[in-house]
Amino acid sequence: GEDVEQSLFLSVREGDSSVINCTYTDSSSTYLYWYKQEPGAGLQLLTYIFSNMDMKQDQRLTVLLNKKDKHLSLRIADTQTGDSAIYFCAESGGAGNNRKLIWGLGTSLGVNP
Amino acid sequence: EAQVTQNPRYLITVTGKKLTVTCSQNMNHEYMSWYRQDPGLGLRQIYYSMNVEVTDKGDVPEGYKVSRKEKRNFPLILESPSPNQTSLYFCASSRDRGDGYTFGSGTRLTVV
Numbered sequence: 001g002e003d004v005e006q007s008l009f010l011s012v013r014e015g016d017s018s019v020i021n022c023t024y025t026d027s028s029s030t031y032l033y034w035y036k037q038e039p040g041a042g043l044q045l046l047t048y049i050f051s052n053m054d055m056k057q058d059q060r061l062t063v064l065l066n067k068k069d070k071h072l073s074l075r076i077a078d079t080q081t082g083d084s085a086i087y088f089c090a091e092s093g094g095a096g097n098n099r100k101l102i103w104g105l106g107t108s109l110g111v112n113p
Numbered sequence: 114e115a116q117v118t119q120n121p122r123y124l125i126t127v128t129g130k131k132l133t134v135t136c137s138q139n140m141n142h143e144y145m146s147w148y149r150q151d152p153g154l155g156l157r158q159i160y161y162s163m164n165v166e167v168t169d170k171g172d173v174p175e176g177y178k179v180s181r182k183e184k185r186n187f188p189l190i191l192e193s194p195s196p197n198q199t200s201l202y203f204c205a206s207s208r209d210r211g212d213g214y215t216f217g218s219g220t221r222l223t224v225v
Contacts, residue, residue, distance in 0.1 A: 033213050042203060043216040088156075099144055099207055100171060101214065103156040 002026040006089050006104035013112050018076040020107045022089030025070065029091040032065060033101065034074045037086045046074070046087075076109075084111045115140045119204050119217035126194055126224055134189045134220045136204030144207040145187040146171070146214070147179065149200040156203070162187055194224040 003025045012018045024032070033048040049056045049063045049072070056063045062075040076083055086108050090101040117138045126132055138145065146161040148171075158171030162181040176198055178190040187206075191198060201221050205214035 031213070035213075035216075042218040043205075043214075045213040045215070048213050099209075100146070100158045100161065101156075105153070105155045 002091070002102045004089055004091055004102050004104040006087075006107045008105065009108050009110070011110040011112065012079050014079060014081060016079055018074075018079045018083070018109055018111075020074045020076075020087050020089075020109065022072040022074075022104055023070055024072065024089070024091045024102070026091055026102065027067075027070065031092040032063075032072050033090045033092075034061075034063065035088040035090060037088065037106070039085075043088065079109075079111050081111045081113060084109055115215065117204055117206055117215050117217040119202075119220050122218065122220060124220060124222050126222070128195055128224055129193050132191050132194060132222075134191075134202060134204075134222070136187045136189065136217060137185050138187075138204075138206040138215070139185065140206060140208070140215065141184065142206035142208050142215075143184070144209075145181070146205050146207075147177070147187070147189050148203045148205065149173065150203060150219075151200050159189070159202075191222075194222075196224045198222065199224050 006022045030051050034046045035043045036046050037043050047058050049065050060077045064073045086106040088106045089104040120135045143164045147159040148156045150156045157173045159177050160179040162168045203219050204217040207214045
Protein backbone atom coordinates (compact mmCIF):
# COMPACT_ATOMS: atom_id res chain seq x y z
CA GLY A 1 0.00 0.00 0.00
CA GLU A 2 0.93 3.64 0.04
CA ASP A 3 3.64 4.57 2.49
CA VAL A 4 5.77 7.58 3.36
CA GLU A 5 8.94 7.27 5.41
CA GLN A 6 11.08 9.83 7.16
CA SER A 7 13.87 9.72 9.69
CA LEU A 8 12.55 10.62 13.13
CA PHE A 9 15.17 13.06 14.39
CA LEU A 10 17.59 15.65 13.05
CA SER A 11 19.80 17.97 15.05
CA VAL A 12 21.65 20.93 13.55
CA ARG A 13 23.54 23.95 14.74
CA GLU A 14 21.98 27.39 14.36
CA GLY A 15 23.02 28.96 11.06
CA ASP A 16 23.70 25.64 9.34
CA SER A 17 21.49 24.11 6.66
CA SER A 18 19.04 21.36 7.57
CA VAL A 19 18.10 18.65 5.13
CA ILE A 20 15.07 16.51 5.91
CA ASN A 21 14.53 13.48 3.71
CA CYS A 22 11.45 11.51 2.78
CA THR A 23 10.72 8.50 0.61
CA TYR A 24 7.33 7.51 -0.71
CA THR A 25 5.90 4.55 -2.56
CA ASP A 26 2.97 5.84 -4.62
CA SER A 27 4.35 6.68 -8.03
CA SER A 28 1.02 8.21 -9.06
CA SER A 29 1.25 11.00 -6.48
CA THR A 30 0.70 14.33 -8.17
CA TYR A 31 1.63 16.59 -5.29
CA LEU A 32 4.07 16.22 -2.42
CA TYR A 33 3.91 18.47 0.59
CA TRP A 34 5.94 19.60 3.56
CA TYR A 35 4.11 20.60 6.70
CA LYS A 36 5.45 22.01 9.95
CA GLN A 37 4.01 21.33 13.39
CA GLU A 38 5.14 23.34 16.38
CA PRO A 39 4.37 22.12 19.91
CA GLY A 40 0.69 22.49 20.74
CA ALA A 41 -0.11 23.87 17.32
CA GLY A 42 -1.76 22.69 14.16
CA LEU A 43 -0.12 21.75 10.88
CA GLN A 44 1.18 24.57 8.75
CA LEU A 45 1.73 24.05 5.03
CA LEU A 46 5.31 25.09 4.29
CA THR A 47 5.59 24.28 0.64
CA TYR A 48 4.65 21.71 -1.95
CA ILE A 49 5.91 20.46 -5.27
CA PHE A 50 4.10 19.17 -8.28
CA SER A 51 5.32 15.79 -9.46
CA ASN A 52 6.56 17.06 -12.83
CA MET A 53 9.00 19.42 -11.11
CA ASP A 54 12.50 18.60 -9.86
CA MET A 55 13.04 21.54 -7.60
CA LYS A 56 11.18 24.37 -5.97
CA GLN A 57 12.69 27.22 -3.99
CA ASP A 58 10.81 29.50 -1.63
CA GLN A 59 12.98 31.89 0.37
CA ARG A 60 15.00 29.71 2.80
CA LEU A 61 13.26 26.52 1.71
CA THR A 62 14.36 24.31 -1.18
CA VAL A 63 12.45 21.19 -2.14
CA LEU A 64 14.11 18.56 -4.30
CA LEU A 65 12.17 15.75 -5.90
CA ASN A 66 13.75 12.63 -7.41
CA LYS A 67 10.77 10.95 -8.96
CA LYS A 68 12.74 7.95 -10.18
CA ASP A 69 13.88 7.12 -6.65
CA LYS A 70 10.66 8.44 -5.06
CA HIS A 71 12.73 10.66 -2.82
CA LEU A 72 11.79 14.10 -1.56
CA SER A 73 13.93 16.43 0.51
CA LEU A 74 13.45 19.75 2.26
CA ARG A 75 16.44 21.98 2.78
CA ILE A 76 16.20 24.84 5.23
CA ALA A 77 18.99 27.35 4.78
CA ASP A 78 20.39 29.31 7.74
CA THR A 79 18.41 27.29 10.26
CA GLN A 80 17.18 29.27 13.24
CA THR A 81 15.96 28.18 16.69
CA GLY A 82 12.46 29.14 15.56
CA ASP A 83 12.68 26.37 12.99
CA SER A 84 12.62 23.76 15.76
CA ALA A 85 9.49 21.73 15.08
CA ILE A 86 8.27 18.47 13.60
CA TYR A 87 8.31 18.38 9.81
CA PHE A 88 5.94 16.11 7.95
CA CYS A 89 6.22 14.89 4.43
CA ALA A 90 2.92 13.99 2.76
CA GLU A 91 1.81 12.80 -0.63
CA SER A 92 -1.51 13.26 -2.35
CA GLY A 93 -2.83 9.73 -2.16
CA GLY A 94 -6.45 8.80 -2.10
CA ALA A 95 -8.48 7.18 -4.84
CA GLY A 96 -11.04 9.06 -6.88
CA ASN A 97 -12.33 12.19 -5.21
CA ASN A 98 -10.73 11.59 -1.83
CA ARG A 99 -7.92 14.10 -1.53
CA LYS A 100 -6.45 12.12 1.31
CA LEU A 101 -2.90 12.88 2.27
CA ILE A 102 -0.57 10.00 3.11
CA TRP A 103 1.73 11.14 5.89
CA GLY A 104 5.14 10.29 7.14
CA LEU A 105 5.59 10.07 10.91
CA GLY A 106 7.45 13.35 11.02
CA THR A 107 11.04 14.43 11.56
CA SER A 108 11.72 16.29 14.79
CA LEU A 109 14.23 19.06 14.04
CA GLY A 110 16.28 20.36 16.94
CA VAL A 111 18.34 23.50 16.49
CA ASN A 112 21.24 24.09 18.85
CA PRO A 113 22.38 27.66 19.51
CA GLU B 114 -8.32 35.88 8.04
CA ALA B 115 -8.64 32.59 6.17
CA GLN B 116 -8.81 29.83 8.72
CA VAL B 117 -10.23 26.57 9.97
CA THR B 118 -11.66 26.84 13.47
CA GLN B 119 -12.07 23.84 15.71
CA ASN B 120 -13.71 23.74 19.11
CA PRO B 121 -13.01 22.83 21.77
CA ARG B 122 -9.20 22.83 21.92
CA TYR B 123 -9.16 20.45 24.87
CA LEU B 124 -11.82 18.04 26.07
CA ILE B 125 -11.87 15.43 28.80
CA THR B 126 -14.93 13.21 28.85
CA VAL B 127 -16.13 9.88 30.18
CA THR B 128 -16.72 6.69 28.27
CA GLY B 129 -20.08 6.60 26.55
CA LYS B 130 -20.97 10.28 26.79
CA LYS B 131 -21.78 11.62 23.34
CA LEU B 132 -19.72 14.55 22.17
CA THR B 133 -19.30 16.75 19.11
CA VAL B 134 -16.17 18.51 17.93
CA THR B 135 -17.04 21.42 15.70
CA CYS B 136 -15.12 22.53 12.63
CA SER B 137 -15.77 25.60 10.53
CA GLN B 138 -13.89 27.12 7.59
CA ASN B 139 -14.34 30.56 6.03
CA MET B 140 -12.63 29.92 2.69
CA ASN B 141 -15.60 28.45 0.82
CA HIS B 142 -13.68 25.19 0.39
CA GLU B 143 -15.65 22.27 -0.92
CA TYR B 144 -13.40 19.57 0.50
CA MET B 145 -13.09 18.96 4.23
CA SER B 146 -11.59 16.14 6.22
CA TRP B 147 -10.94 14.89 9.75
CA TYR B 148 -7.68 13.30 10.87
CA ARG B 149 -6.50 11.87 14.14
CA GLN B 150 -2.87 12.01 15.18
CA ASP B 151 -1.39 9.34 17.45
CA PRO B 152 2.22 8.73 18.50
CA GLY B 153 3.88 6.17 16.28
CA LEU B 154 0.88 6.03 13.96
CA GLY B 155 1.03 9.50 12.47
CA LEU B 156 -2.02 11.13 10.94
CA ARG B 157 -4.86 8.96 9.77
CA GLN B 158 -7.95 10.08 7.95
CA ILE B 159 -11.28 9.48 9.69
CA TYR B 160 -13.85 10.92 7.28
CA TYR B 161 -13.93 13.33 4.42
CA SER B 162 -16.51 15.36 2.57
CA MET B 163 -16.46 16.45 -1.05
CA ASN B 164 -19.32 18.90 -0.67
CA VAL B 165 -22.58 19.53 1.16
CA GLU B 166 -24.34 16.25 1.97
CA VAL B 167 -21.46 14.25 0.43
CA THR B 168 -19.36 12.40 3.00
CA ASP B 169 -17.36 9.19 2.97
CA LYS B 170 -15.20 7.07 5.21
CA GLY B 171 -11.46 7.45 5.50
CA ASP B 172 -9.10 4.87 6.94
CA VAL B 173 -10.32 4.78 10.56
CA PRO B 174 -14.04 5.69 10.59
CA GLU B 175 -15.21 3.24 13.29
CA GLY B 176 -16.81 4.98 16.25
CA TYR B 177 -17.20 8.32 14.45
CA LYS B 178 -19.90 10.11 12.52
CA VAL B 179 -19.84 13.30 10.51
CA SER B 180 -22.34 15.56 8.82
CA ARG B 181 -22.07 18.28 6.18
CA LYS B 182 -25.30 20.25 6.15
CA GLU B 183 -23.57 23.50 5.25
CA LYS B 184 -20.44 24.09 3.24
CA ARG B 185 -18.55 25.79 6.02
CA ASN B 186 -19.22 23.28 8.84
CA PHE B 187 -18.06 19.71 9.24
CA PRO B 188 -18.64 18.45 12.80
CA LEU B 189 -17.17 15.21 14.12
CA ILE B 190 -19.53 13.22 16.34
CA LEU B 191 -18.54 10.52 18.79
CA GLU B 192 -21.79 8.81 19.77
CA SER B 193 -20.27 6.64 22.48
CA PRO B 194 -16.63 7.58 23.06
CA SER B 195 -14.18 4.97 24.27
CA PRO B 196 -10.66 5.35 25.70
CA ASN B 197 -9.09 4.23 22.40
CA GLN B 198 -10.46 7.42 20.87
CA THR B 199 -8.18 9.48 23.08
CA SER B 200 -6.18 11.37 20.49
CA LEU B 201 -5.36 14.69 18.86
CA TYR B 202 -7.91 15.53 16.19
CA PHE B 203 -7.46 17.85 13.24
CA CYS B 204 -9.98 19.22 10.83
CA ALA B 205 -8.75 20.40 7.44
CA SER B 206 -10.16 21.96 4.31
CA SER B 207 -8.90 22.27 0.77
CA ARG B 208 -9.79 24.03 -2.45
CA ASP B 209 -7.90 21.60 -4.64
CA ARG B 210 -4.92 19.26 -4.42
CA GLY B 211 -2.48 21.90 -5.54
CA ASP B 212 -3.29 24.06 -2.54
CA GLY B 213 -2.70 21.40 0.06
CA TYR B 214 -4.79 21.62 3.19
CA THR B 215 -5.50 24.32 5.72
CA PHE B 216 -5.63 22.78 9.18
CA GLY B 217 -7.37 23.76 12.36
CA SER B 218 -5.39 24.09 15.58
CA GLY B 219 -6.45 20.67 16.80
CA THR B 220 -8.63 19.22 19.55
CA ARG B 221 -6.97 17.13 22.22
CA LEU B 222 -9.55 14.62 23.40
CA THR B 223 -9.14 12.42 26.45
CA VAL B 224 -11.72 9.72 27.15
CA VAL B 225 -11.55 8.22 30.64
